[in-house]
Amino acid sequence: MNEKTLSILKPDVIKRNIIGKVISYIEQSGLKIITQKKMLLTKKQAELFYEVHKERPFFPDLVEFMTSGSVIVQALSGENAVSKYRTIMGATDPKQADKGTIRGDLADNIDANCVHGSDSIENAKKEIAFFFAEYELIDTE
Incomplete structure (x- = not known):
């Protein structure tokens, strides 16, 4: 089933100048980037976006990290895009992520x-x- 999913390339990717490397994993998987933009999240935006984690002990550090530099937000499209991208990303903790995944190959830490x-x-x-x-999500293919 053709689906859309969100991808965020976090500040560590931009700071380390490995945007192209991360994008290559996405493109090689068959997922298509239908739109993307670079932005700097405000504290309020990060808090709203990650609100589901508000009561978790890591929430303040997550918000601080996600506002520490630019991010690239992307809408991806493809067959089973959500599960496919989660597989490509690898486990949240890079130490547990398989080689050949974004986190297993490129991430520094959890x-x-x-x-x-x-x-x-x-x-x-x-x-x-x-x-x-909605108008930014035109998938022409």
């Missing part, structure tokens, strides 16, 4: 783990709408 991806079709819809207007 905090600077390169990417965010939606964890369900429902969340993908919400997360994409958080960053993109």
Whole structure:
């Protein structure tokens, strides 16, 4: 089934200048980037986006990290995009991520783990709408 999912290339990717490397994993998987933009999240935006984690002990550090530099937000499209991208990302902790995944090959640690991806079709819809207007989501193929 053709789906859309959200991808965020986190500040560590931009700071380390490995944007192209991360994108190559996405493109080689067969997923298509239908739109993307570079932005600097405000504290309020990061808190709203990660609100589901508000009560977790890592929440303040997550917000601080996600606002520490630019991010690239992307809407991806493809067959089973949500699960496919989660597989490509690898485990949250790079030490547990398989080689051949973004986190297994490129991430430094559990905090600077390169990417965010939606964890369900429902969340993908919400997360994409958080960053993109409907007119930005034209998938011409």
